[in-house]
Amino acid sequence: MNELPTLVRVFAYLSLLTIGGGMAAYPALEHEVVDVHHWLTQQGLVHLYSVGQMAPGPNMMVVASIGEHVAGPVGSLAVVLAFFLPTVLITLAVGRLWVKLERWRWRNAIQGGLAPVSVGLVLAGAITLAKGALLDWFAVVIAIVVFLALLRSRINPAYLILGGAVIGFFAFKGMN
Amino acid sequence: MSSPVAEDVTVPQIFRAFLLIGATSFGGGVVAYLRSSLVEKHRWIDDRTFVECLAIGQTLPGLNATNMSVLVGDRLRGAAGAAAAVIGMCLPGALLMFAAGVAFGIHGNRSVVVAMLHGVAAAATGLVFALTVQIAKKALAGAGDLLFVLGTAAAVSLFHFKVLHVLLVAGALSIWWHRPRAAGTASE
Numbered sequence: 001m002n003e004l005p006t007l008v009r010v011f012a013y014l015s016l017l018t019i020g021g022g023m024a025a026y027p028a029l030e031h032e033v034v035d036v037h038h039w040l041t042q043q044g045l046v047h048l049y050s051v052g053q054m055a056p057g058p059n060m061m062v063v064a065s066i067g068e069h070v071a072g073p074v075g076s077l078a079v080v081l082a083f084f085l086p087t088v089l090i091t092l093a094v095g096r097l098w099v100k101l102e103r104w105r106w107r108n109a110i111q112g113g114l115a116p117v118s119v120g121l122v123l124a125g126a127i128t129l130a131k132g133a134l135l136d137w138f139a140v141v142i143a144i145v146v147f148l149a150l151l152r153s154r155i156n157p158a159y160l161i162l163g164g165a166v167i168g169f170f171a172f173k174g175m176n
Numbered sequence: 177m178s179s180p181v182a183e184d185v186t187v188p189q190i191f192r193a194f195l196l197i198g199a200t201s202f203g204g205g206v207v208a209y210l211r212s213s214l215v216e217k218h219r220w221i222d223d224r225t226f227v228e229c230l231a232i233g234q235t236l237p238g239l240n241a242t243n244m245s246v247l248v249g250d251r252l253r254g255a256a257g258a259a260a261a262v263i264g265m266c267l268p269g270a271l272l273m274f275a276a277g278v279a280f281g282i283h284g285n286r287s288v289v290v291a292m293l294h295g296v297a298a299a300a301t302g303l304v305f306a307l308t309v310q311i312a313k314k315a316l317a318g319a320g321d322l323l324f325v326l327g328t329a330a331a332v333s334l335f336h337f338k339v340l341h342v343l344l345v346a347g348a349l350s351i352w353w354h355r356p357r358a359a360g361t362a363s364e
Contacts, residue, residue: 016237017339019347020311023304027332028339044284047293050300051276057198057206057269058241064270065277076274084266087238091246092258098232105356111235113351116321118234119312120328121343126304127333132297139298146302151309158203161299168295169288 003071004078006037011063011082018087020118022060026125030132039070046132054158058084138171182220185252187260193218194245194264204307206241206265210248220252234315241265324350 010032017025034042052062067079101107134140146160201209214220233243242262249261283289331342
């Protein structure tokens, strides 16, 4: 069961789709992890991804959990490297070039043009997550409350997600 | 501070600063943590450099947190600085989520855990939509942009085109839409 080459290939590919943030790659992540390779169920991925929103640092560290789940510590390390190294190298190279291109006329066109597309990809990712996470009306209510709380206050999202865990404990206990 | 980028920062200092951010930036919003550490606390880069790095990082593939680490680390101490920054940024979260993967394998199917995770997932969905609105407010300029947002999202969510294909086609169209106009109009 040597899944390592497949893991590396899939997560290196996903890494290139993360324009605008990790969420942009979520629809493709779900497709690869759930539909193509059956590493996790849709629910399993939604759950792990959501836990990952509480972790500090980059918000796609769920890839470390997926790698561990599929192939243990080595799988976890391989996936993290495959997911971060390609974009780190691209950013290092293009970041240097970009500064030199300050007067290039297309620079602002590329920056301004990719911005709305990246927002659209992030929105699509959010919709994919919602399809997996909001399975009943109570979950929809929790999501809306968190959404409004974050837009109207400066509360740390980690508390709201922990709150979701507590509410889930009482509300969904009898569901399974 | 006289120059936009500090010149006497060492690689271990960079690693420690980013490790601290990587370990404490709970609840997302890493960009805010980065700004308060790099611009306000350490004064390693000025605000203009920070915003410039942010704009580059958001245009390129990669997460904001890691792209910012690479770009700022590189400016402070070259490739070694970039490596120190990105490793420091990723290490705490990666270890935590590795542990979460182990715990999930053992307890992920217990009904109490599943119930709690349903609640976590619902709250995380609200968070992700709020983040989307926040990025949109900053990134969008005009009704044309909004059409590209909705078109891109619909192509992926409604028509199920591959993200890569949508990125290439919508990206090219949108860059063309934002193309440099005749001299004079595009001056900033």
